[in-house]
Amino acid sequence: MQAFLHQLLSGLANGAIYAAMALALVMIFKATHHVNFAQGELAMFSTYVSYTLIESGVPYWAAFAITLGFSFLTGVLLERLVMRRVQHAPALTAVIVYIGLLVALNGLAGWVFSHTLKVFPSPFSSDSWYATTYLSAHELGTIAVTLLVLGAVFSFFRFTRLGLAMRAAAENPQSSRLLGIRVGAMLALGWGMAATLGAVAGMMAAPIVFLEPNMMSGVLLYAFAAALLGGIDNPWGAPVGGFLVGVLENVAGAYLVGSHLKLALALLIIVIVLIFRPSGLFGRTVVVRV
């Protein structure tokens, strides 16, 4: 029972990381109807930036904040310079450009930072008072940080004029434009926020999976599964899907399929959701008029 509880709770910690990534995917999907295949590599690159800062003596939380700023700017710039051009392109073109971005970032990281595994520090030292047998300090910290960030994002969208404008721009670009909302700027802002969310997920994941250019591929796969499970057009569904998938991964990994098939489990979730319930648990069923 104790072991089961441990699996369950540390599943929640992994789920927190998936939740943040899934929300980033959903934000971009809502605004552009594209799936950002490069979300994981963006997060990885941000994590390298924070690693470089920490290595050069910047305190952890300062490096954390600088990295968030850097990620935001990178997201905005990528949208402005690259992604804007494929916004109305056919699915194949868009997918290839996203894959191009994934490969470019991965190659660049390998080129600049090398492929050797690096140990990334956790801000939550393992002998903290809040560390328990069920949840390590880092796991608890990850859940707390993620909930804080998710709360901030949801309050932003719910309670600020800018958040409202962003939601409007994603929901109905034409009408928003007529109301004087700068839809293009909102898109860029959305990309910036998604990249920032990814950076949080990356920095929380790095102490667990070690820092290397391919560190996020598994996380991204689970985030896909989480976003689809929650309904890819529902921002509330993403965190729920994230936590669900995290727990499912851990429990099934421990008792059903073994740790060797964890990625296959994500594939299974993705395929099952896509075939039997493409709109996910909380998504809207899209009816296309022909």
Next chain:
Amino acid sequence: MTFTPPGSVGSTRSRLLAQLTSAQVLGAAALLAVFAAAPLFISGYHLFQLTQLVIYAVALLGLNLLTGYAGQVSLGHGAFYALGAYTTSIAMSHLGLPYWATPIFTGGVCFIAGYLFGKPAARLEGLYLALATFALAIAMPQFLKLDSLAKWTGGSTGVPVFKPSSPLAGVSDDQWLYFFTLIVAVALFAAAWNVVRGRTGRALLAMRDHPIAAAAMGVDVAATKAATFGISATLTGVAGGLGAILAGYISPDSFQIFLSIQLLVGGVIGGIASIFGTIFGAGFIQLVPNFANKLSDAAPWAIYGVLLIVCMMVMPAGVAGLARSARARILRARAARVARLAAAAQRPAA
């Protein structure tokens, strides 16, 4: 529309040739002559590279048929390449099949696997299919590493694959393997050409450009998509099998997601909806890493990534598309010149 398997399409030579213009026949013959004569001039590592190039071209053929012609985005063709490689290895070492029979066996297994994956996947729209195949490519190495399959797959360490020896005196083993690969490739290219130029090809294009109109014209969209998935997996799988024989050794780490992405790069650079573009695309993914590796191990990937993005923006139809538009421009210029001359010739008479 009923679906016709690739083997039986255009079984008569005249039908195949009737659909080719004389320039295309000459071009294909010249290309084939170059490839057939190549072992006279190169050997050793360069011949190995050329063999791998031909193998990549076949793999890209499978990807292009599915993604370019049928419009089904696949980011996971490396998984079928891996399946072909392992099937070939198992067929040779456990089933005792001779190497020359493996393409047929591997092709059959991969067709079934592709069809079974394609059956549900074909219901997915472009983006979601991309997601599912991406997930397949990432998860594939884990399947290959499974302990329960280690008896056949060799687990995470991999297995050696036998290299055939040449039955002809005067032809080295490497040369023989090259010719064997070339013969298989020519057969598959001819088959793919027939699929694309025939009824099935028209059904694919119609399905890609307007699925509803295609269905209204009598194309069974779901069945055709699943069968295309099967054919595509067959081509890429056979290529994987040949690749395994060429490499002489396979392990799960050779079939990471980046193999799938490499195939995607080759398809896009050569022209994703093109048959002969695959040869250029294969040359690109075979040769560029050689040069870029001198900069850094990771440099080819950085270059691939930037090229993918630039290519989609500047020449979305790839090199084949550039060639096609250049040819159209030349033909237009020639037609204009003829019209000018004709007009000049008519004037004094009038």
